[in-house]
Amino acid sequence: MKPVIVWFRQDLRLSDQRALAAAAATGAPVIPLYILDDVSPGAWAMGGASRWWLGKSLAALAQSLSALGSRLILRRGEAAATLCGFARETGADAVYTQAAYEPWASALETRAHNALGSHGIALKRYPGAVLKRTDTLRTQAGEPFKVYTPFWRALLASGPPALPEPAPGRLVAPKAWPRSERLASWGLQPHKPDWSGGMAAEWQPGEDGAKARLEQFLETRLSAYHDDRNRPDKPGTSRLSPHLHFGEISPAQCWHAAVIRAGGTAGTGLETFLKELAWRDFAVHLLVHWPTLPEAPFKPAYARFPWADDAAGLTAWQRGRTGFPIVDAGMRELWQTGYMHNRVRMIVASFLVKDLLIPWQAGQAWFWDTLVDADLASNAASWQWVAGCGADAAPYFRIFNPVSQGMKFDPDGAYVRRFVPELSLLPADVIHAPWLAPRLVLDAAGVTLGETYPCAIIDHGHARTRALAALKAVTAAA
């Protein structure tokens, strides 16, 4: 019997993995394959933080497969050609995979389909990491949605996502295993310097880590999720995003586990969590139907926005040296752990785009490189939302005040203290605006503005006025 290949991509798990389950069900020998592809045209090559995660996740997947008597074969190169060559090399007659939705990944699937097909090898494609197939949800006029709430209602009306499938109990091994590259040779882990210490302390990549995180979330955080998710000083969010991005757990698994755990006593936490899961689908929906989302403003008028060319401002923002404590705390959390609390993402994004007038694409690129959960669809949709040029975007006058946001969502300053230790001795009432603190208070905390901690690089009130004027000009010209 000819073997079949399971081409793993953004679905690095064994349970609720339809491609794997279907391949196993054939009874044929199964060859699991992962291809590192940095060269496909249009591909967004993974950033540094994502590569760190990928390396750990692939190691975990390989271990899980070996427990089933199987292996994970690793290859590198343009994925369509590499896959086709691999299929011929192994004599496989079919490739099973779960779809990915980035424009370049879809194009890659088409190329792979054609290349394999010309050798009589089938490419069997299953829905990827979404609750509902992205092509099934449409307005009554047959158009894709541009507003979230109707999208959410349509998603709910279409019924719950498919029930998760268990992992296959066994996989038939091929007579001889094909050659595999060594994971260590891919250089995914940083060295000289190794900046991954903060990430390793925070995360457990892989399917087991994903399941543990989900369990912990459901057990301790779901009931208070509606309120606590906005508090960066509390462990209120699910922190499932990197696991979901790499497909170590499926959104359907999260959905059904949460519904079961809530047990019919539908508290506010459940619906809020399910809506957050649906936001991932909405971002994919937008990217599929508007493939230029990561590059160009969804609202074309914003092409005329008078962006600033501010290299110094961008660097200060990236390094967490803007002089606004909540912004700096967020940017440093990102740098150290590969993650940033969602509320703080909005604050730092608003600061970059509206206070500094730096193009949202620059912020998107930085997040792409530094986030362990960097996801093309969510990243692009969210940056455009903050910038005001996206689908269902924030109104132009919504400009976050970094001081009041800090006081509201980090009232004791615990989050700032954790990531901006040079301010840790400041009392809570001034920690979000140290320039307002009396000299004596600063001295007592060992803070000298401009020396131990930067002076604010901009006056927010002035910046706000400037942004409103710029935004008004864009819409007036339209």
Next chain:
DNA sequence: TTTTGAGTTGTTCGA
């Protein structure tokens, strides 16, 4: 076809 209600996440000002 036309109409109508609604639209993730905010801030500021003045009564």
Next chain:
DNA sequence: GTCGAACAACTCAAA
């Protein structure tokens, strides 16, 4: 100190 209105106008989705 609290509270409601203003901040624009537009576009979407559905009736």
